[in-house]
Amino acid sequence: MNARAAILGAVRDGLRGASVPPLPPPVEPPAPLAVAERIARFTAVQQKLGGVVEAVADRRAACARVGLLLAQKGAAVVAASDAPLLAGLGDYVPADVALLPPDAPRERLLQADIGVTGAQWGIAETGTLVLASADERHRLASLLPALHVVVLPVRALLGTLGEAFAALQRDGAPAARTITFVSGPSRTADIELTLVVGVHGPKALHVLLVRDDG
Amino acid sequence: MRVSPLTPETFADNARAALADATLTGALRRATDTFAERRAAAIGAVPDWQELRTRAAAIKAHTLARLDAYLEEFTANATKAGATVHWARDAAEACAIVRDLAQARGSKRLVKSKSMATEEIHLNAALAQDGREPVETDLGEWIIQLAGETPSHIIVPAIHKTKEQIGALFVDKLGIPPSSDPQLLAAEARTRLRAHFAAADLGISGVNFGVAETGTILVLENEGNARMTTTLPAVHVAVMGIEKVIPRFGDLETFLRLLPRSGTGQHLTTYQSMLTGPDPMGQGPRELHIVLLDNGRSRIVADELMRQTLACIRCGACLNACPVYQSIGGHAYGSVYPGPIGAILTPQLQGLHSAGTLPFASSLCGACKDVCPVKIDIPSLLLELRRRAVAGEQVPAAPSRGAAPTTSKPARRKPLEALGWRVWSWVTRSPARFRLATAFARLGQKLPFAMRLFGPMRAWQSSREAPKLAARPFRDRWRGDAR
Numbered sequence: 002m003n004a005r006a007a008i009l010g011a012v013r014d015g016l017r018g019a020s021v022p023p024l025p026p027p028v029e030p031p032a033p034l035a036v037a038e039r040i041a042r043f044t045a046v047q048q049k050l051g052g053v054v055e056a057v058a059d060r061r062a063a064c065a066r067v068g069l070l071l072a073q074k075g076a077a078v079v080a081a082s083d084a085p086l087l088a089g090l091g092d093y094v095p096a097d098v099a100l101l102p103p104d105a106p107r108e109r110l111l112q113a114d115i116g117v118t119g120a121q122w123g124i125a126e127t128g129t130l131v132l133a134s135a136d137e138r139h140r141l142a143s144l145l146p147a148l149h150v151v152v153l154p155v156r157a158l159l160g161t162l163g164e165a166f167a168a169l170q171r172d173g174a175p176a177a178r179t180i181t182f183v184s185g186p187s188r189t190a191d192i193e194l195t196l197v198v199g200v201h202g203p204k205a206l207h208v209l210l211v212r213d214d215g
Numbered sequence: 216m217r218v219s220p221l222t223p224e225t226f227a228d229n230a231r232a233a234l235a236d237a238t239l240t241g242a243l244r245r246a247t248d249t250f251a252e253r254r255a256a257a258i259g260a261v262p263d264w265q266e267l268r269t270r271a272a273a274i275k276a277h278t279l280a281r282l283d284a285y286l287e288e289f290t291a292n293a294t295k296a297g298a299t300v301h302w303a304r305d306a307a308e309a310c311a312i313v314r315d316l317a318q319a320r321g322s323k324r325l326v327k328s329k330s331m332a333t334e335e336i337h338l339n340a341a342l343a344q345d346g347r348e349p350v351e352t353d354l355g356e357w358i359i360q361l362a363g364e365t366p367s368h369i370i371v372p373a374i375h376k377t378k379e380q381i382g383a384l385f386v387d388k389l390g391i392p393p394s395s396d397p398q399l400l401a402a403e404a405r406t407r408l409r410a411h412f413a414a415a416d417l418g419i420s421g422v423n424f425g426v427a428e429t430g431t432i433l434v435l436e437n438e439g440n441a442r443m444t445t446t447l448p449a450v451h452v453a454v455m456g457i458e459k460v461i462p463r464f465g466d467l468e469t470f471l472r473l474l475p476r477s478g479t480g481q482h483l484t485t486y487q488s489m490l491t492g493p494d495p496m497g498q499g500p501r502e503l504h505i506v507l508l509d510n511g512r513s514r515i516v517a518d519e520l521m522r523q524t525l526a527c528i529r530c531g532a533c534l535n536a537c538p539v540y541q542s543i544g545g546h547a548y549g550s551v552y553p554g555p556i557g558a559i560l561t562p563q564l565q566g567l568h569s570a571g572t573l574p575f576a577s578s579l580c581g582a583c584k585d586v587c588p589v590k591i592d593i594p595s596l597l598l599e600l601r602r603r604a605v606a607g608e609q610v611p612a613a614p615s616r617g618a619a620p621t622t623s624k625p626a627r628r629k630p631l632e633a634l635g636w637r638v639w640s641w642v643t644r645s646p647a648r649f650r651l652a653t654a655f656a657r658l659g660q661k662l663p664f665a666m667r668l669f670g671p672m673r674a675w676q677s678s679r680e681a682p683k684l685a686a687r688p689f690r691d692r693w694r695g696d697a698r
């Protein structure tokens with residue numbers, strides 16, 4: 002008997018005649034918060050987690066702000082995703098900065114100082130960015146560099162975790178094959194429970210909230 | 216190299232040694248106090264905390280009662296998404312699956328993120344036999360690996376170590392200048408482990424939840440090492456206990472509200488990775504292998520009374536709340552799972568014959584039950600396991616494979632104890648004898664050294680205060696006042 006049949010058989014035999022308590026019905030997502038409230042909460046929670054949140058007017062302003070950040074931080078190598086909002090980023094990248102596309106070789110991506118990506122949703126309640134990989138290749142650019150810069154349309158900022166889980170499901174399937182929730186820069190408390198911000202993931206997180214992403 | 220680990224058989228000695236270690240008890244006290252405060256603050260802000268717990272417990276109870284169907288649904292959907300699902304009856308089978316995978320892929324550099332299931336099956340030691348010991352990448356686990364020790368907490372593996380001890384370890388093993396600054400030590404870990412991530416060809420992780428409806432696995436963490444481990448290598452192997460499955464994708468919300476708040480007092484851990492099959496975008500592993508691990512769990516499922524043990528989401532709250540764990544730490548339990556959850560889980564996984572001491576390592580104060588996010592009635596389960604240990608009953612109920620059933624040693628009271636109980640019964644059956652005996656006892660209490668000299672009392676009193684007898688018995692006062 003193979004292992005699968007043996008384990009399933011043992012479980013089935015063990016449960017023969019067992020009473021099955023009902024599965025609670027799905028949670029109804031709560032009423033959405035007003036936009037101003039969502040922005041205020043998201044910003045407050047991000048700050049508490051060690052992130053920075055800034056508002057920008059539109060996609061041009063977002064790319065310009067990223068360009069300025071690259072210059073300020075003295076970045077040499079930048080990894081960018083293929084987010085539509087970042088399509089015009091090339092025009093704003095300083096001449097001496099190398100801009101890597103998502104399919105650049107791993108060795109190069111590992112050298113990037115800054116990663117610039119979009120996010121599919123934000124969650125105000127938990128200060129979370131939802132990276133769903135169906136339409137954007139941001140898995141590496143959001144992870145490897147020490148600074149992660151995210152452009153997020155205000156339109157995509159949800160109120161609660163419940164709203165996010167409602168948005169993340171399409172006909173019983175997840176919205177993307179890889180979904181990553183990011184709430185602030187990486188952290189650890191493994192040494193005497195002392196908080197250290199910045200371990201293996203990004204050490205800093207900078208969110209640009211884009212008011213008009215049209 | 217690993218320091219030979221302690222075992223549950225010698226629990227009393229392990230505990231005594233731990234209590235005598237002032238550095239350890241100090242570190243534990245600080246850590247568990249901090250955890251308890253953070254947890255209280257985090258759940259205080261959730262108005263429907265009790266409803267959430269009830270909901271989570273109901274989801275788990277339902278799933279476990281139909282586990283076979285949910286496992287099949289999970290497997291079908293994970294497979295459809297492109298993952299390969301493997302089944303392992305026990306630790307040896309699970310280790311063999313991972314060894315074979317690494318062998319067949321020619322993997323040379325392995326990295327691993329924190330996972331209790333892989334600790335349980337001693338996967339590192341198995342892979343080391345082929346010269347493929349994975350590098351632990353969670354900071355706490357890496358510290359433990361450098362020190363050649365075992366984790367002492369399920370959330371914070373190096374909770375028993377002070378920053379000075381960790382600093383000294385880094386000087387010794389990594390040759391860096393002395394420092395006990397957590398910031399600097401963590402930065403060193405980042406630099407060193409980067410090189411391992413960059414070169415790794417196989418990544419091993421655990422699984423916090425597996426969703427039947429979608430075949431998704433969820434891994435949660437704070438450091439980003441699990442993201443690295445499940446993103447950079449070409450092959451990702453996830454080891455998942457069969458009890459980790461939940462029915463619906465939306466159920467993740469309930470558990471994500473409960474787990475981080477209970478474990479570390481965070482609203483959410485920094486990262487949750489939800490992976491459905493391998494990465495289709497060329498940004499992650501080409502292969503995803505999920506190893507479903509039984510290793511005693513199907514026996515627990517079959518045991519109706521004990522089944523709720525498997526609802527555990529490994530948050531660690533019961534450890535932090537437990538006065539026994541707070542005093543002695545994780546190593547004394549001599550088991551991969553310490554604290555209250557270890558005291559119920561380990562005897563069921565290993566059998567009462569080798570871990571039967573653990574259910575007795577509790578004052579039954581109930582703090583664990585109060586904090587448990589999935590409402591496991593740990594004190595009742597401890598009592599049931601004590602009863603079974605004393606009655607010499609077989610635990611677990613019936614093994615899933617040919618191995619001989621593990622039976623706890625039939626209870627045989629020590630002769631002196633048996634005599635004691637017979638005398639007690641004789642004394643209490645007559646009012647006159649009882650009066651006489653309590654008069655003697657009262658006299659004896661005036662001479663404490665006499666009590667301590669007295670054999671059985673000495674053992675009992677080594678960790679307890681004997682109750683004080685009143686100078687004038689209630690019986691006499693009642694009579695006097697009634698007159």
Ligand code: SF4
Pocket residue numbers: 477526527528529530531532533534556583586587588589590591
């Ligand atoms: S038994 Fe409950 S409190 Fe303890 S680790 Fe498991 S879920 Fe957490």
